[in-house]
Each structure stands twice: as structure tokens, then as C-alpha cells.
Amino acid sequence: MATDQKFVDYIVEQIENAGEIKAKKMFGEYGIFSDSKIFGLICNNKLFLKPTKAGREFIGDVVEDPPYPGAKPSFLIEDKIEDSGWLSELVRVSVEELPMPKVKKKKSGF
Template sequence: MASDQNFVDFVMEQIRNAGEITAKKMFGEYGIYADGKLFGLICDNKLFIKPTISGREFIGNVIEAPPYEGAKPSFLIEEKIENSDWLSELIRISLKELPTTKTKKKK
């Protein structure tokens, strides 16, 4: 099931204070970027954040699930998705640990 645009817009609004946030459509779902760095996915109207040590400590009681079949588990954000300040802070914390996006060389 593809994610609903209203849910994507809601998530984007909730995390607007975490940096320059963009969403890119990928196979009916969405990759979520902050300042050009991929940090999460929206799949089946659920928000998944890439796992980091600092993010795990910040969340506390982490729920992990794969965003799609065959994917590695990510942090599934459910209960606190409506807490914009908490969610934005989680993303800022996570971004510090995530590797920078590799630029593709032109052929």
C-alpha cells in the first residue's frame, strides 16, 4: 500500500525544525532527507528512522521494524509522532551519526 500524501505532509510539518526537509517519492513510498542526508522512510503511512546509537538512547523504549520486506529494521515512530519538538530533536541527534550522502559521479 502506497503512503498517503496527507500523511507525508503531516510528517514534513512535524519535522520542519530539524533542518531543510525534503521528501522524494521512491516506488510509491518516500525517502525523507534533512539537509540532503537520507535519515528515514515513510512506508504504508508509517515513519521509520534509520537506527543510530544516540537515537536509540534518546528514544528509550525503541520499536524496530523493517519499512518494507527484505529491509533492515529501522526505528518505527508511532506514539510520539505528534510531538514536533521531540521528533525534530530525534532527527537532529540521528543526523550527527549518519554518514554523509555520497555524490554520484557523472559518466
């Protein structure tokens, strides 16, 4: 089952207070970014966040599941998805711990 655009829009709206949030279609599903850092995926109408120590402490009782077959387990966020304040804070503490994306080198055109 593919993710509905309405679900993606809802998630982005729920965490709009956690930075500049963008969802980008990737491999048939969606990557979700805050201030250019990818911090999670939306797959099959479910929200998955990259595991971080701060995120684990914030959530407490973490549920982990791979977002797609063969992927590493991520934090599956379901129970508090309607709580915009809680979800925004989780994204903020998680993104703080994630490294900045690597700058891609331009390929020479030989």
C-alpha cells in the first residue's frame, strides 16, 4: 500500500513547529526533512524516525520496525501522531543529534 498524499500533508502539518519541514517523494514513498536533514520516512501511511539516543529517551517505550523490507529498524510513531506538540518536540530533539548532510562533490564533465 502506497502512502496517501493527504497523510504526508497531515504529518508535515503536525510537525511544522520543528523547523523547516519538507517531504520529498523517494523510491515510491517519502523522505521527511527538517532544515535539510533527513530524519525519517513515511511509508505505507506510517511515520518512521531515525533512531537517536535523544529520541529514545524522549519516547520512553520505543517501538522499532523497519519501514520497508531489508531496512534497518526505525522508531515507528503511531500512538501520539495526533499530538502536534509532542511530535514536534520529538523531531526537534532527534534532528539535533543527527549529523548535517554531506556536501556532494560536483562531478567533472570529462
